[in-house]
Amino acid sequence: MSDEESIHKEEKLDTNGGHTNEIVETNCNDSNDKNGSHDLTHDNNDNNDNSNNNTQDNTQESITESEAEEDEPPKLKYSRITQLPPNFFTKDPVSSCFFQDKFFIFATHSGIIHLCKSNFEPVRTFKAHRASVLSTFIDGQFFASGSIDGTVVIGSILDEKDIIAYDFQRPIHCIVLDSNFSNKRSFITGGMSGKIIYSSKNWLGKKTDYIIDQNNGPIVGLTIIDDLIIWMNDKGINVFHLANRSIIKILEKPKDSARNDLYWPRYTQPDPDRLIIAWSNYIWSLRISLKTSEDKQQDHQSPISSGMSKILPSTASISFRNIQEKKIEIEQIFKLNDLICGIASFKDDLWMVLTYNPPTNKKIFNNPDLKLINSMNGEIEFEEELGLKNVDNLGLNDFYLGFHIENIPKYFIISAKDGVLAQEFQINDRLNWYLEKEDYLRAFEISEHLVDFNKRLSYGIQYVDSLMKDNEWEKASEFLKILLPVNIEEDIEKSEEDITKSEEIISQWQTWSNIFINSNHVKELTNVLPQTDELSKEIYNNILLYWIVKDTAILRNLISEWDIEIYDFVKIELKLIKKQDLQNLDENIENSLIIIYNKSIQPIKAVKHLYNLKNDSIIEYCFNNHILQNFITELPEFIKLKFKNNEINTLSVDKLYDILDPVITIFIDLRLEILPQQIIEIFKNSNLQIINYFYLNKLKSIDNYLIYNFQNEIIQLYCEFNKDLLYDFLISNNNYNIEDTIKLCENNEYYKELIYLLGLIGENQKALNLVITKLNNPEMAFEYVLKLNDKEVWKKFITQSITRFNFLKILIEKSNESTYKFYDPITILTKLEEKINDGNEVVTDVEKLENEEILRNLKQSIIEFSKNNQLNKLIQQIILKLIYKQSQELSIFYKNKILKGIEVENES
Template sequence: MIALGTQGGTVHILDFLGNQVKEFTAHTAAVNDLSFDIEGEYIGSCSDDGSVVINSLFCDEKMKFEYHRPMKAIALDPDYAKKASKRFVAGGLAGHLYFNYKKWLGFRDQVLHSGEGPIHAVKWRASLIAWANDAGVKVYDAANDQRITFIERPRGSPRPEVLLPHLVWQDDTHLVIGWGTSVKVASIKTNQPRAANGTFSMSSSINQVDIVASFNTNYYISGIAPFGDSLVVLAYIPGEEDREKEFSSAIPSRQGNAQRPEVRIVSWINDELSTDALPVLGFEHYKAKDYSLAHAPFSGSSYAGGQWAAGDEPLYYIVSPKDVVIAKPRDAEDHIAWLLEHGWHEKALAAVEAGEGRSELLDEVGSRYLDHLIVERKYAEAASLCPKLLRGSASAWERWVFHFAQLRQLPVLVPYIPTENPRLRDTAYEVALVALATNPSFHKDLLSTVKSWPSVIYSALPVISAIEPQLNTSSMTDALKEALAELYVINGQYEKAFSFYADLLMPGIFDFIEKHNLHDSIREKVVQLMMLDCKRAVPLFIQNRDLIPPSEVVTQLLRASKKCDSRYFLHLYLHSLFEVNPHAGKDYHDMQVELYADYDPKMLLPFLRSSQHYKLEKAYDICVKRDLLREQVFILGRMGNTKQALAVLINQLGDMEEAVEFVTMQHDDDLWEELIKQCLHKPEMVGMLLEHTVGNLDPLYIVNMVPTGLEIPRLRDRLVKIITDYRTETSLRHGCNDILKADCVNLLVKYYKEARHGLYLSNEEDESRAKRNDNNMSSSQAIERSPSVRSMELKSKTRGGPIFAYLGAEEPIDQDIPTIGFLTDNAPSFKALIVFIEHRYYGKSIPFGSREEALSNASTLGYFNSAQALTDYANILLHIKSTYQAPNSPIIVIGGSYGGS
């Protein structure tokens, strides 16, 4: 149906052919706006007389609302006929937008907006209400009772009373705005927030508005409506005199020289699809405001794929003061012909594919389109169309692949070549890959294609043959190298692929090595693997040092100094190698000293202590240059320069505790004198020396050497502490000595009692022992013995006297004997042998010669560790038992000094 409002206030209802169906005398002044509900059962109108009237088209129901000011716009709730609330919105010159709805006690008006000038237009779709005033366009969500957005009025547009804004809903989420010379399309998205339990909350929603299309025209917009994915615009064309002025500010006020209005179909980016000039009676005298555009059906456009079903075509009504012009789309084949005529081949193709016209048109349109693009040398566009035109025809695809190859444009077609449904012959894919490989600008495309295409659809060998001649040329790019490596993998040539992966520093190369067992191939790629991931490369080299010896790794890293931080890589490798096998890289320990000093100084001292394969002088120079003091002390100690080492500890480190420990380890009385001497001129050092020498030196001796008048900080407190510590130590020593003596006596008594017990021997044992004794004695010593005498002798031979082993003596034996009187006192009672064993790194105990001879040989320096010392003790005691023919003599070990620890 068509509704027309007149200047006299009458509303006429017509059918689509222009026949009058009904007539309502609704108002006493001009009708300004009309609105149907979505079912077409009610029509609302508003007028300059300030009234809003809603009439039923199928009964006598009529409602009238007075607002006392001219009303310019009205919109019924789309569900007006279904809902009892009977809602509508209306506005006018008063500037108020009224939201009217029915309640228990009658109708109620709610002002949705006011204060920004007259309401010029209002449209309602679903729950969304859009209206325009002098400021711009606003949108309100009736379902959530919230305003969504504001779209500003276009700058420079004519005043609304001169040229009205036009609003139309394309669908439930797109609002089209035509105002002056501006067109905007707003997209409204509604997002329902999740509740706490994860479900969607139906009570509220969040709306987001985006302007998805916006453009300006060179004509006034007298009306606008949706046309599928495009827009129908009723254009008012200005005259020549208007073109000389700023069009956006011009007001069409001509009389008798206006041009025909035009219906234009445009896209959202203002591409013109169609233009028709309308034969409107009296158009010469009309202004832009005198025209309007409406469209049907009520539910909006039924456009689907470019073609409407019969009877469902949208109808457009161009209304002028004297005429109503009905417009509808041409038929499908006319539309396709028009598209081809205007060069819209793609849209023509889309129309044919959507079923608009005979199916025979598909091949014709597609062929014309593709040929047109080839002639125009738009190869990329033609290639993009091939999936639409060739679809599942393998023969057609192969024909066009070779045609593009002849034109030397095959690279642009490669992304669109199918790998299945249909699958082409191997040759087609190989030709395509070779075309990419021969052009450096497409090497990245080659790489992505090789990775994405299944390897079973082509043979890699022809492509490899085309790439290998480019090696070591300027056209060999990194992308081509990686593509070649991928092809080598496809072809099973893993060693060659590894070489390229290493040069390209590919992250997954270590997994690749393990997967394909390529440990033999890593020999020539040390630097690359270290640059890629030194944490994984170092263990790999060490685990495979039988395949790639340390000398090879070090040599390659030294050669690569300009490519990377090779010294740091050397440090990491040699450090890990030393931890695994301290002797594997002994040839590089001199280098390693410097590397530790540069990259990990805290590990240098443990390395110096553990290694015997570096030059002391060179290591010392390195430590001096880098001011590594504790390392200097250690090296000086090994070199025998103990006084210089002590000077470093005292004068540079100022560490008295470490100095005392160092002197104690040297077992040199002269060094104690040197320590005291170096401390005497430093009062603070004298105090620290007093604190740390308890148990090593007599504090009274140090005090006596202090120069008269030297002020020592906190001397009283330190003396008190020394005396207290000395008394405590003396008490502990006496207590420990008493305990030790008591334990030894108890054990010896227990042993003596056990030794007095007799032993039973069988005849076999008696005969064997007698035979051994006979062999050990001369014939003159062999005499007859009674059983009791034999028994006593056997008993004595079976259990000899015990051996008392005193370990860890630090003093000469003659000085140690008085301190262990309990041994010398008790030994005769048990017929025991006392053995003194001491351990030093030089002297008579170990055949290293004199102190000077021992210190000159780096291999003899250092103390025995616990395991070495105990082993040596055991060997000595076994030697004694063997020498004195006492294999069954028990050994009682007493620890003294460090031997006891």
């Protein structure tokens, strides 16, 4: 059994998304038993070790077999640490360790110190203490260690002569070097004495101690960030700011947490301004402000001089209030169900936490669990039990979790008797795992940037093979589309490597297409086969021939989507024509033929099939393909396709226009190719005169010259379809037969047009008679007579008006100087009076119901006429007086000029 198999013991990930730990309020109360002691047990016999190993090995084998059935690879991989000195972990258990960017330090219960590089290359190993080393520290240049024998050793990592030891007379639990140790030679210690001591050298080179805090229980944890010293004791988590020499924060430990001195805290610093502290079963995430500009100016000075420990009390910060205080903010506090013996930062806002469960009885000791906890909500997202060796009689303080990043993160799980390196399962590891499990799909998915093209292609091919063995042809075809992408862009310059890949892909498609076709799985192949002329045309022919038999709807879609160059379209055309049965028209076959003819640029062949389908856009199709002149005689039938149930003979002209206007526009656009004479004859003979009406009417507005010889036809069409256009056409054109038009107007009783035509041939009195007798329009009659300026016509008009009060009314109201030469309103009234006195019936031609109204209107007209005459007379008199007055003034002016004397100078 491999080391990794024995280490990876049991996964406990919750299938419902992980456990959710309790989020604790940030205001925690202290609840520590101050009378505890640190329990360290170091004696283990070899027999127990061996029996424990055998038990663990058997357990690992059974668990490993269950894990082999898992679909997902493990999250972490493990390997045992074997690079430490031979006696470590076995005869000399590890009691402390510390991991830094460049160097690691390990210490044992016998007082041995081992320094090595981050790759475990040894630097040196030596005995530094007489008893267990409880604390170690490295800053990259110097190391420090503190022992249960009360001694502290500090030295250079690389210079073995640069080393010094101090004796504090009490067990040292914690030691850290000042952030600027290389200059100040200062360090901080804490232990069973309960004192946090800041030690430095005075100006004579002797060590002086300044007690930062004391009398609050043993110091069980200590770290330093910038110029902040953080330690843990019975009060909780204490934060001391060196620059102003004061405790700036105390975080009390919750009352329900375990004993302070029994379970020592662990901490990690994932970011320069963040500290994570795990203590008992609680985790604190703290945000710490970085060094201020004022603090940086103090760096060259020792914040606590050699004499200050004797002169200044702990409240000496009063004289340094000008230094800005650091800020400590609590981001999160989580409570776990288990005790914590290690914590480190993981990726994706996760923490790696090493947890410990004390034994329930003296004989059964538990391996620690490794958990990944979401730092945002405290949920456990991954959990598994480790399989460390010789865990009997080991307590929480005998386990450590170290962290180091070089190329990839490495996590070191260290116990007194075993060491394990844990790493996230990398993508190469995952690939090999999937290949071992014959999960070729996953192997293909993650291998894109890991292996070369051919290797990755082989994974995909093996996956396709497995699908076919399981009769999963549809899945196999869909995956082939992903596995064998075809680049159909022609203008891209390809490298030699790209050309080789393309050739291999085409070769694979050729092979797999034949496999699908020969296995009668054309359906699965159809939707994934790429369109490229690099594949054999026979493949595409076989697919189309298959669908001609199976499903012509799918056939139609394929012919629509596929480029016509990739298959033998002549062969497919003949097959379709042979299959087509006009008795049972298959629209899909007809459409397929149309598509083929369109793509092969044979639109004339497509027209027949468009007509079979009753396609109402057939004329537009012919126009767009410039072939309409080939189907002139079929135009009436093509037009009828736009209507159902003889609608062309029943719909209104306006609705017909909406439907036919696009077609008429086409005829107009082709007027030089399909002559108007052809259009008019073909639709006249087909009894579709409405087409000619729309055509000639639009042609007239486009090019009036073209309708010059069709004016008689236009007049007939206007009479049939739109009489409102006739009059304007008659007065604006002259190339039509007047006699025939007069007869047409007489037959249809188009009097307005007839009056105009009679006027053209000099039949003015006949025309006037129509206005009076047929139209009964006095105003029109008056304007007509006024325009003719003919006395005979005026005489006839006045004679006929005598018996019509509405005509008399117009004559009286419209009389003016221009009409006086033809009639005098007074004379007309006199004649009217004579007729009345003769007792003749004046209104015989007027409806009796209108008589009274007409007489009233006539009376009013006479009054208005009279008023106008009197007004004209008055105006003329006023004007005459003005002329007289102006003449008199001019006469007097000139008279005075004449009578005025002239002064003459005397020359004598």
